[in-house]
Amino acid sequence: MDYKDMLKDIKNNELKRVYLLYGNEMYLKDYIISDIKKKYIDKAFESLNMIYIDGKETSTDSIINACETLPFMSDKKIVIVEDLPLFTSKKETSNLDEEELCRYLEKLNASSCLIFISNEAKIDNRKKVVKIIKQSGEIVQLLKLKDMDLIKWTQSIFSRNDKKISSTDIQYFLHQAGYYDASNNRTLYDLENEINKICSYLGERETVEKEDVKKGVIKSLQNNVFALVDALGQKKADEALSIFNDMILENEPIQLIFHMIIRQLRMLMLTKLYEEKGYSQGDISQKINVPTFVVKKLVSQTRNYSSSNLYMILEKALDVDRAIKTGKMEWKLAVEMFIAEISN
Template sequence: MSYQVVMKQIKAGNPLPVMVFYGEERFLMDWSLEQLEIAVIGKENLAFNRIRLDGKTCTEAEIVDQCETFSFFAQKKMVIVDDYEALTTKGKGKLARLEAYAAAPASETILIFLYREGKPDGRKACVKTIKKNGGILEFARIDRKALMGWITKRVQAGKCRITPDAMEALISMTGYLDRNSEWTLYDMENEVNKLLDYGDRKRWITLEEVEAVGIRGLENDVFRMVDAITRNQPKLVFLLVHDLLESGEAVEKILYMIARQFRLLALAKLHLAKGYGPSELAKRMKVQPFVAKRLVAQATPVTQKALDTHLEQCIDADQAIKTGQDRNLTLEMLLAQLVSK
């Protein structure tokens, strides 16, 4: 992972002189940049030896000139260029001087191109030169193992520990690992901080506390919505869907998640009918134990026929939207059907 590459460079005392940072996980990108700044020039010298340029307005000459200027009161300096368009597909023309600099950079300067939007164009000669030296670093979303390690460290930094089921609940409720999830580690950090601020800080964070804090995530909100449907609580159902719509969630995505939840419940119901408990159900459905327990609790009071009917209603609503029906109205009509007795 890119942040690990940066940390290895720092520990070795030899960070690459020219690097490109890009990717979805801005938290790790910002954290890596901060660690580099501290290691290379120190907090006390940031005002003198950290140059920040706007990549949408600065020129190639400005970048190279800044890199070739001597540092003040420190052995090294850093030049950070934000969203430099010339290295992306939007850029036009050659970057002969910058390419030459990347091939033979100043020994006392660390040049970093930081992309919060877009990414470098690998076809450009300058990008190829940087890549040749290992300087293209993508900060991608992290996997389950890395996420669990990250959460553990954040919790320990707050003088707490977290139980395994609370960890699984936190990950599941936020939906960070879901395909197309828009959650970032900045969002995860906010949720961890909520848990650290909940009650006594010197303690274990439990499953009950994760549920009590009310973590917001699309998957968790849809679970609560379907739970309210199975309990015939229309006010809560419409409150949740309106909150999701106001937060910018697409109707199609909400509908997909509702149908997905009913599909999971229907499958869980079939397994329950065969006498399987939560542990066996988790293995057969390939879900986390925490999710399996929630599915069992939600599926138990509902009939198989009702679940099949709800799934058919979701399919009909999806078809209606695809054939031109009003999205919001179709979703509200579906929910009205789902909560009607």
């Protein structure tokens, strides 16, 4: 189940008795809770009908007691338990009696909705408590938004600030902001902050232009790496080395920069091979697990390289990595020599 299905449950007044929300995109968690409050909770009785429990400090009895107390002047009582150390394979001490909680979940009070929230990227599906929640309610994975969902959300935040932006410039903004960078944990909250900065910069002006995005958003590591690999393909050694040294001045670890360069080259190689086999950009997106707008950028960048050229570069990168790890070369010098050699 994804977050949109849970929003439908709320809208249709069909809340299940128990939910488990987990994943990296906590913006969606807050959005869901906000929707529940609007639908079910009268502000005058919020303290009675919406109970927050710290899962790291609670006991099974506390959770059960909160659920068993009937709602006051309302059809539903919402009990939210966050960070309960039961849903992952990590071994953490707690005051919980897991067996007792499992027995209770099977006969949960119909007037209550119990929502567990785990801020972890994964849960342990082998756990008995997870299996029971699947049977009695729903498990909702809060993944990063993709493609049209992400574009629509971005458009809505700009609109909320009374600003207009084209779909093309939205994609440019998302690329610049680095929402899908493997090297960071950027969330929708981070994107919202970037949008607010751009809107403040615009002042009274309504339309957001590409240049506004360029000035308002600090380039992410992934974007710098993309520009560096682009310069490599165009044989612009000076530009590639300049980008590399700028990243070092921004305190990016050289090891991470080199790892990201190799990752970008691997994605280019895969994109090139799939494209030569006749795969559509949508298919390639699913194959290499990146958004469609990123694939469009990759397809554009592959025109600077042949398949054999990319294979040779990756082989060279492997040699450089081996030389560094065996102590034959120092990190900065090795990467600079790699960039210079590939550019020439």
